[in-house]
Amino acid sequence: MKAALRAELFKQRSTRTVLGLFAAMVGLVLFVTLLHGLGLSAENFDGTAEQITAVFGWGEVLGALFAALLGAISMTGEIRHGTIRPTFLVNPHRRSVVAAKVWASMLIATGFGLVAGALAAGAGTATLRARGIDVRLDAGDYALLVIGGAAAAALWAAIGVGVGALVRNQVPALVGITVWLLFVENLLVGDIAGIDAVGRLLPAAAGRAISGQAPETLLAPAVALVLLILYAAAAAVAGSLAASRRDVA
């Protein structure tokens, strides 16, 4: 298992994919925080929760998104390029291969989440201050955004690996993850389904809750953390079973 993990970590850093994802994430976090921080009218920034939703929370949202993409690509990339064949020849214990991908992706995604959270915090604070708006976050809020965001990113990376192993085809996997995180859940969580009922139990909402977003409507961070761990474990196990049972083309 240690060897499998070392191999997976090496794979992640021996192409430019991870670096490209990281750069895209950084760019997008800055873009969205600055856009919202500068563009939204001042009444959007009345309270702590409002400020987090409008500006600071984007660190977690985009960190989780890119973490999930990273995890998915670690699986679908190998299927797409055929490296899954030599990978499984060298280590025919496919569950250990998937597990190594989960841990490696979680590790790197933790870094993604920390950077995304810190960037959003820094850029958001600077932008609001520049506009003369009072930043209503205390140290605890910041800490939860960054650390909770890192936890959410790590767990979403595991979900990504699971989804990648289940879907196998790269484009649908990545599009599916992106659309789910950025649109589908927002729609389900919005007025249609009613957030109190089901919406807040969904995985993207749990990720947001872990970092302290929308505390009025979402779960408490600790509860959300447990819930997202369950989602991540379920996805990883399902992906692992799928990878073990299906033939490799």
Next chain:
Amino acid sequence: MSATRPAATTTDPLSREPVVKVTSLTKRYGELVAVDDLTFSLEAGTVTGFLGPNGAGKTTTLRMLLGLAEPTGGEALVFGRRYHELDEPARRVGAVLESNDFDPGRSGGDHLRALALAAEIQQSRVDEVLELVELVASARRRVKTYSLGMRQRLGLAAALLGDPELLVLDEPANGLDPVGVHWLRNFLRSFAEGGRTVLVSSHLLAEVAQAVDQVMIIDRGRLVAAARLDELTGTGQTLEEVYLELTARRAS
């Protein structure tokens, strides 16, 4: 098939178990029977050509042997075990199924390094196999810049990382230039001379005839011939003539 070259190994012939043992191996894809009740075994020190028309079931057979596909029926054993039951598979079996199983954005050297890490093989061995397939100068370049022949050699290098006893190659000569084919042929011969075993599928019959001890021909998933090359061509026919006769489809 049990025909063996004059033993190059010193092991007691009585205790020798076949390196590959395939029994009633069957693979169905819905209605299609890709591999149909295939039985054969290969002994150490042999080079076996695995022949058959497109779609005959060669790759499917090799995938089942290597644990990549699950048989619908029967079994395929390497060294007496199913592939995933081998303790250190990379040190016993080396295989290349497709000529382009690389991430185009990763260098050839790093491709080998990743596999070596997974198999707990030293970096010095990576350098050795790079040398062997003459890719040292290109090891740092990304695979997307490699020619087809370079990819074939990189795949072979990956298969050789664990210094395996059995080499399984699916059409390894495709895309190799004449020098490369010549090199591969000599390599396979010397590989087997040390008592190791090669199973190689190919459509290049003239090349096969120069490199193998024995051939297995399958057609529509079924074994149609398995014999020593000199037995098959003993009547003065070339391998190609024998092959065409055996695999001739009934007219229209």
